[in-house]
Amino acid sequence: MRTQVAIIGGGPSGLLLALLLRRRGIDTVVLERRTRAHVLGRIRAGVLERGFAALMHEAGIGARMEREGFLHEGTNIAFGDEMFRIDFRRLAGHGVLVYGQTEVTRDLYEAHDAAGSRIVFEVEEVAIEGADTDTPAVAFRTREGVRRLACDYVAGCDGFHGVSRRSIPADRRREYEKLYPFGWLGVLSETPPVNDELIYANSERGFALCSMRNASLSRYYIQVPLSDSAEAWSDTAFWDELRRRLPAPVAEALVTGPSIEKSIAPLRSFVCEPMRWGRLLLCGDAAHIVPPTGAKGLNTAASDVHYLYHALVRACLEGDEEGLERYSERALARIWKTERFSWWMTMLLHRFPDQGSFELRMQQAELAFLAESEAAQKVLAENYVGLPY
Numbered sequence: 276m277r278t279q280v281a282i283i284g285g286g287p288s289g290l291l292l293a294l295l296l297r298r299r300g301i302d303t304v305v306l307e308r309r310t311r312a313h314v315l316g317r318i319r320a321g322v323l324e325r326g327f328a329a330l331m332h333e334a335g336i337g338a339r340m341e342r343e344g345f346l347h348e349g350t351n352i353a354f355g356d357e358m359f360r361i362d363f364r365r366l367a368g369h370g371v372l373v374y375g376q377t378e379v380t381r382d383l384y385e386a387h388d389a390a391g392s393r394i395v396f397e398v399e400e401v402a403i404e405g406a407d408t409d410t411p412a413v414a415f416r417t418r419e420g421v422r423r424l425a426c427d428y429v430a431g432c433d434g435f436h437g438v439s440r441r442s443i444p445a446d447r448r449r450e451y452e453k454l455y456p457f458g459w460l461g462v463l464s465e466t467p468p469v470n471d472e473l474i475y476a477n478s479e480r481g482f483a484l485c486s487m488r489n490a491s492l493s494r495y496y497i498q499v500p501l502s503d504s505a506e507a508w509s510d511t512a513f514w515d516e517l518r519r520r521l522p523a524p525v526a527e528a529l530v531t532g533p534s535i536e537k538s539i540a541p542l543r544s545f546v547c548e549p550m551r552w553g554r555l556l557l558c559g560d561a562a563h564i565v566p567p568t569g570a571k572g573l574n575t576a577a578s579d580v581h582y583l584y585h586a587l588v589r590a591c592l593e594g595d596e597e598g599l600e601r602y603s604e605r606a607l608a609r610i611w612k613t614e615r616f617s618w619w620m621t622m623l624l625h626r627f628p629d630q631g632s633f634e635l636r637m638q639q640a641e642l643a644f645l646a647e648s649e650a651a652q653k654v655l656a657e658n659y660v661g662l663p664y
């Protein structure tokens with residue numbers, strides 16, 4: 276087998292990059308470890324920055340997102356019984372789109388079906404060969420046996436647990452990591468959202484988030500200890516705890532129902548530098564992870580795709596590798612800003628097991644200042660709606 280760009284990973288990063296490249300006549304093959312149904316069964320991100328939406332349109336798959344997505348021009352921050360709104364439109368000039376990652380991935384797969392893309396599912400034993408040569412390749416096993424995909428470039432879009440990052444020699448990688456002492460227990464329920472915009476809550480019992488996927492599908496999260504398991508939480512226990520963490524009027528308005536998905540996600544901040552090793556380019560969660568508090572995970576994968584797409588077009592169509600040489604530096608410049616914002620939102624809104632009385636007062640003072648300062652709210656709004664690419 277041969278292609279111009281071998282893409283490891285059939286999640287949003289790999290699928291969006293492949294679709295954009297194909298529209299410019301660049302041949303790709305996507306190698307995905309799981310089945311399509313498994314990938315589509317994941318419940319993950321819910322908020323798209325304007326830059327991501329623009330990429331979806333550039334890839335020719337923005338119509339359903341515009342039709343079914345919800346434009347949110349603000350968000351709400353609650354602490355104790357207080358709640359205030361951050362006006363994205365007034366402070367940052369535009370809002371965000373609420374449209375689930377599951378739907379993004381569905382749109383991507385359907386577009387690849389229509390384009391006749393080459394996507395190989397259930398691949399095993401993926402190994403990158405010769406990344407630091409001019410003739411890289413990707414070996415992998417399918418039911419039919421061991422295959423070898425010769426290529427010009429390899430895009431490592433295989434997420435945090437993939438093989439790509441580990442294919443950069445350990446002595447050439449610098450990794451930065453912060454693990455948080457809690458996770459998010461998330462519930463999806465076929466209930467009307469408690470509010471028409473998101474609510475991020477810092478309560479004395481811990482963090483809570485009220486989100487949604489559409490007018491009849493709600494997504495809620497509560498901070499839980501890492502020792503917890505989703506199975507240990509009954510629906511009733513979850514709803515009762517969520518109510519305790521919300522301002523009284525919101526708790527009273529909450530419509531509960533059976534959970535159709537319940538899972539715990541650990542929180543971590545992680546960055547791998549560099550994002551290039553010869554002809555291997557890392558993209559998305561393969562290179563970085565953020566705690567979901569700032570809704571930046573999927574959106575930072577999108578800005579990587581934007582930079583890598585333009586760099587690969589120049590390299591494949593014009594033989595000019597300047598974009599690839601600058602890719603890691605350009606992507607990391609924005610990644611570190613989204614890492615900072617996601618870390619800041621997490622430190623502001625969660626209760627930490629070892630939090631002393633002074634740290635608690637600092638957190639409360641920051642929330643009180645945010646509630647009253649237009650300048651502070653403008654900083655949050657600019658970061659939340661998405662920094663420029």
Ligand code: FAS
Pocket residue numbers: 283284285286287288289306307308309314318319320321322376398401432433434435436437438539540558559560561567570571572573574576
């Ligand atoms: P992905 O991990 O989505 O995709 C990588 C793909 O590569 C997967 O399909 C995997 O099966 C495949 N793969 C792995 N190893 C392979 C191999 N060796 N060979 C071939 N294929 C391989 N972000 C937000 O903005 N908001 C959220 O609320 C949010 N919640 C999240 C909850 C969870 C539990 C997780 C894990 C992440 C969450 N994220 C959230 C972040 C998430 O949305 C990611 O940023 C997004 O999926 C990144 O997309 P990819 O880079 O494509 O990585």
Ligand code: PHB
Pocket residue numbers: 319320321322473486487494567568569570571
């Ligand atoms: C979600 O809807 O899943 C969601 C929204 C905003 C976040 C995290 C998750 O910050």
